[in-house]
Amino acid sequence: MTEHTFFVPLSFQFRDINRMNIEQTLQEAILQAIKELYQADAEASQITLQKTKKEFTGHYTLVTFPLLRISRKKPEETAQEIGTYLVENAPVVTEFNVIKGFLNLTISPAVWVNLLREINADPDHGFTPVTDDAPLFMVEYSSPNTNKPLHLGHVRNNLLGHSLCEVLKANGKRVVKTNIVNDRGIHICKSMLAWQLWGNGETPESSGKKGDHLIGDYYVLFDKKHKEEQAVLQEKGLSKEEAEAGSKLMEQAREMLRRWEAGDEETVALWKKMNDWVYAGFDETYQQMGVSFDKIYYESETYLPGKEEVLKGLEKGLFYRKEDGSVWADLSPTGLDHKLLLRADGTSVYMTQDIGTAKLRFDDYPIDTMIYVVGNEQNYHFQVLSILLDMLGFEFGKGLVHFSYGMVELPEGKMKSREGTVVDADDLMAEMIETARETSAELGKLDEATPEEAEAIARMVGLGALKYFILKVDPKKNMTFNPQESIDFNGNTGPFIQYTHARVRSILRKAEEQGIALPDKLDTGALLSEKEEGLVQLLSEFGTVVKQAGSEYNVSLIGNYVYELAKEFNQFYHDHPILREENTALRDFRLLLSKNVALTIKRGMKLFGIDVPERM
RNA sequence: GCACCCGUAGUUCAAUGGAUAGAAUACCGGAUUCCGGUUCCGACGAUGUGGGUUCGAUUCCCGCCGGGUGUACCA
Numbered sequence: 001m002t003e004h005t006f007f008v009p010l011s012f013q014f015r016d017i018n019r020m021n022i023e024q025t026l027q028e029a030i031l032q033a034i035k036e037l038y039q040a041d042a043e044a045s046q047i048t049l050q051k052t053k054k055e056f057t058g059h060y061t062l063v064t065f066p067l068l069r070i071s072r073k074k075p076e077e078t079a080q081e082i083g084t085y086l087v088e089n090a091p092v093v094t095e096f097n098v099i100k101g102f103l104n105l106t107i108s109p110a111v112w113v114n115l116l117r118e119i120n121a122d123p124d125h126g127f128t129p130v131t132d133d134a135p136l137f138m139v140e141y142s143s144p145n146t147n148k149p150l151h152l153g154h155v156r157n158n159l160l161g162h163s164l165c166e167v168l169k170a171n172g173k174r175v176v177k178t179n180i181v182n183d184r185g186i187h188i189c190k191s192m193l194a195w196q197l198w199g200n201g202e203t204p205e206s207s208g209k210k211g212d213h214l215i216g217d218y219y220v221l222f223d224k225k226h227k228e229e230q231a232v233l234q235e236k237g238l239s240k241e242e243a244e245a246g247s248k249l250m251e252q253a254r255e256m257l258r259r260w261e262a263g264d265e266e267t268v269a270l271w272k273k274m275n276d277w278v279y280a281g282f283d284e285t286y287q288q289m290g291v292s293f294d295k296i297y298y299e300s301e302t303y304l305p306g307k308e309e310v311l312k313g314l315e316k317g318l319f320y321r322k323e324d325g326s327v328w329a330d331l332s333p334t335g336l337d338h339k340l341l342l343r344a345d346g347t348s349v350y351m352t353q354d355i356g357t358a359k360l361r362f363d364d365y366p367i368d369t370m371i372y373v374v375g376n377e378q379n380y381h382f383q384v385l386s387i388l389l390d391m392l393g394f395e396f397g398k399g400l401v402h403f404s405y406g407m408v409e410l411p412e413g414k415m416k417s418r419e420g421t422v423v424d425a426d427d428l429m430a431e432m433i434e435t436a437r438e439t440s441a442e443l444g445k446l447d448e449a450t451p452e453e454a455e456a457i458a459r460m461v462g463l464g465a466l467k468y469f470i471l472k473v474d475p476k477k478n479m480t481f482n483p484q485e486s487i488d489f490n491g492n493t494g495p496f497i498q499y500t501h502a503r504v505r506s507i508l509r510k511a512e513e514q515g516i517a518l519p520d521k522l523d524t525g526a527l528l529s530e531k532e533e534g535l536v537q538l539l540s541e542f543g544t545v546v547k548q549a550g551s552e553y554n555v556s557l558i559g560n561y562v563y564e565l566a567k568e569f570n571q572f573y574h575d576h577p578i579l580r581e582e583n584t585a586l587r588d589f590r591l592l593l594s595k596n597v598a599l600t601i602k603r604g605m606k607l608f609g610i611d612v613p614e615r616m
Numbered sequence: 617g618c619a620c621c622c623g624u625a626g627u628u629c630a631a632u633g634g635a636u637a638g639a640a641u642a643c644c645g646g647a648u649u650c651c652g653g654u655u656c657c658g659a660c661g662a663u664g665u666g667g668g669u670u671c672g673a674u675u676c677c678c679g680c681c682g683g684g685u686g687u688a689c690c691a
Contacts, residue, residue: 053635063634065671075671101671102635145691182691299691326689336619343689350691377685379620406621407684411628473629477622478684485628491640492629548632560630563639574656 022092022107022115022540023049026060029090033082040070051537057097058104059537065101075101109528112536113589117522119539120596126542126603128172136366138176139165139403141373142291146278147187148216150285150425152481153375156408156470159609161373162291163471163555164403166607171550176365179293180357183275184300189256191215192270193249194222204277210284210426211277225249261347288429290463290609295364297357303348306356309392310341310348318391329388339384354385355392362396370396371553376404376476403553406478408470428483433462435487436495440616449615457613461495462487464610468494471608472559492563494610497601500566501612504598507578511591514579518595519588527586531572535593538565542600546607555607562604569597 027047034042046066052058064071064078071078076098083096083103095106119125141161144150150158165175195202195218204211226249233243244250259267286292310327313319319329319341327342341352348356361367372382382402389397410423437458449457469486473479489495511518542561549557578594581587602612 048632048634050632050634054638055636061635065634068671100635185691187691324689328688338688340689345689347689349689353691375685376621378691380686381691383620404621469628477629480628482628485641488641493640496640556630560639567639 022111023060025092026062026090026105029086029092030062030082033085033089034067034070037081037085038071042067042070046070052104056099056102056104057106058095059107059533060105062103062105063101064103079103107533109533112528112533113522115540116536116589116592116596119536120592125596126546126600127170130169130172130174132174134172134174135368136174136176137165137168137369137371138178138361138365138367139168139371139373140178140180142179142286142293143182143374144179144282145182145187146212146215146275147191147219149210149212149281152408152410152423152425152428155289155425155428155466156405156479157373157375158286158289158291159467159470160403160405160475160555162289162609163558163607164371164373164553166609167546167549167555167558170546170603170607173550176295176367177293178361179296180302181296181298183298184260184303186253186257187219188271188275189253189260190222191219192267192274193253193256194218194225195274196270198225204280210281211279212281212285213424213426214281215274215278222249222253285425285429288426288463290611297360299353299357302356302360303353304356305359306352306354307342307346307348309355309359310352313341313392329391331384331387334387336384336387339388341388351381351385351388354381355388358385358389358394358396358400362394367396369399369401371401371403373403373405376406378402379404401553403475405475409478409480411480411482429463429466432466432483432487433459435483436462436465439487439489457616460611460613461498461616464494464498464605464612466494467608467610468497468559468605472556472563474556475554492560494605497562497566497605498610498612499616500570501598501601501605502614502616504569504594504601505614507573507594508591508598511579516579516587516591518591522585522589522592527583528589529572529576531568532589532593535565535568535572535597538568539593539596539600542604549607558604558607562601565597565604566601569594 026049027044030047030049031042031044034040048063048066049060050063052061062079062082064075064082067078067082068075071081073081079098079101083098083105086093086105087096092107092111093105094108097104139161141164142154142158144154161177165177168175195215198221199218202214204214207214209217226247229247229249230240230243233246234240238246256267260271310319313329314321314327319327321327322344324344325346326340326344329339329341331337331339339351340349342348358370361370374382379402382400382404386397386400386402389400391397437454440454440458440461465487466483469481470479472492485491486493487495489499508518538561545557545561549555573590573594576590578587578590581590605612
């Protein structure tokens with residue numbers, strides 16, 4: 001790495017260059033250059049500017065190939081001419097070099113100092129404040145069933161949902177976080193029945209179990225008893241189908257569902273009691289995970305409105321009824337198939353409920369964009385939902401977004417509920433925190449901390465490891481979660497980023513102890529290295545990354561950005577002094593840079609729902 | 617069968633149509649040390665396959681191969 005000395009004059013003249021706009025300034029200058037050199041107007045889209053790769057000198061690179069049609073010259077020649085023009089006429093550009101068709105531009109060091117100063121002065125750096133008239137986004141995520149606890153798959157869902165909301169807010173959108181709870185249906189009745197038959201009045205209090213785990217256990221128990229029953233029947237010589245048809249347990253469960261739908265008081269009371277246990281359990285899990293909701297919908301309240309909408313659609317002739325009474329939508333004009341909306345017995349299916357839920361939501365809020373965070377196994381479902389809502393006359397149907405994500409596997413392989421290899425969310429989080437505690441103790445990092453501090457840090461690190469590892473991966477891809485790798489203090493991990501933050505904060509604390517004040521302005525000369533300029537450049541890109549993440553609904557972009565920032569800082573300042581630097585101008589620059597690196601890491605991690613400790 | 621998604625170092629992940637495809641981790645070599653376990657440096661190592669579009673393709677289009685998911689009365 002080469003270091004070069006620049007004296008930054010007090011009165012440099014780049015007032016017109018504000019921080020986010022270096023690229024824009026360059027683009028305009030390049031357009032101007034083309035106009036003067038070739039007497040032609042280029043489209044802004046023809047100006048492809050990108051960050052200069054590390055192995056070359058420069059900050060930004062102009063790819064000249066798209067411009068050859070205008071210049072009618074060779075790539076090298078074109079680059080040479082534009083470069084010369086820019087150095088002579090654009091104050092931002094101080095040097096250039098040409099490699100093949102690539103024009104590498106070096107930005108004046110004064111610009112970087114100025115940029116850092118402006119970033120520091122902007123309390124919203126990277127984020128757009130939310131205004132009252134901003135577009136309203138509703139984001140549905142989590143969507144649990146009330147018959148079993150949350151597992152690893154839900155963890156990815158919750159983290160993505162929460163993170164997406166944070167990213168949208170950082171982009172100035174109004175966000176309503178919502179959850180749809182699947183609280184009715186045969187699966188709940190199985191748990192209820194098992195509890196009635198074999199529960200002996202067990203409660204979360206009496207058993208010491210979380211409510212959702214308790215109910216989950218009864219669901220499993222039902223399954224076990226049902227299998228035993230089937231085995232007995234099959235031993236008596238019944239076929240598999242006959243045994244299933246003759247199941248007393250299933251019959252009782254279905255009977256319970258009928259009573260529930262009929263509003264039978266006792267059944268409804270039991271249902272309510274057991275669901276409340278589950279909700280208490282979920283609340284604990286959500287709190288531990290750090291996610292929350294503004295408004296929760298329950299399918300028990302949306303399936304009837306859904307039915308109404310379907311019947312209305314039937315009247316309007318949008319749907320048709322078969323001889324057996326079932327209601328269908330013919331989607332063949334859109335290239336899809338026929339879709340069932342109401343069963344022959346008049347009861348609703350999943351799709352019916354989602355139509356009802358959508359209607360209630362749009363009655364409740366002036367939603368501009370509805371986003372569903374749901375696994376990719378339901379891609380087809382949401383494609384159909386969008387079309388159906390549109391057919392029913394809801395304008396929002398067409399624009400709904402299915403934020404589709406892939407499965408999470410473990411290094412050992414897939415989770416299979418039948419084989420008992422499902423990873424429970426509560427257990428997982430507890431283990432992560434425990435591992436963080438052990439690792440910290442081993443490394444002796446927290447010897448000076450109070451037990452409360454140590455506990456809080458273990459929590460941040462354990463959960464940070466989990467969250468970062470899951471969120472850094474492109475949501476739409478299937479992924480493998482490796483708990484061990486995730487909690488490593490080196491590498492592209494949450495703990496490494498947290499460590500870097502703690503390290504920067506420690507530097508700033510020491511500065512304060514030594515009576516070195518953070519500068520409020522940088523108006524002196526500084527000796528900047530390429531790395532330092534690169535760090536300022538990285539800092540300035542934060543806003544762009546956040547914006548891109550928001551417009552693409554792809555939160556993983558944030559992770560890679562923050563990691564790079566942390567890594568670059570950590571690497572460079574491992575053996576470059578900050579506090580012992582004798583040149584005070586340089587020291588001031590480094591302090592201010594440190595402060596803003598820490599702030600940006602903190603802001604970035606906030607978008608992941610990850611807390612960063614002051615020390616660790 | 618049909619539809620959608622995914623195939624990148626041993627492994628886990630990157631790469632708005634741009635330069636010699638980046639990290640991390642593992643393994644190997646060197647340095648460092650209270651240390652087989654820490655830290656630093658170095659080396660090794662990849663676009664499933666065949667075409668097409670383009671000045672330029674991991675990226676876009678078509679055909680294969682492989683994996684995943686879904687596909688009319690589960691949610």
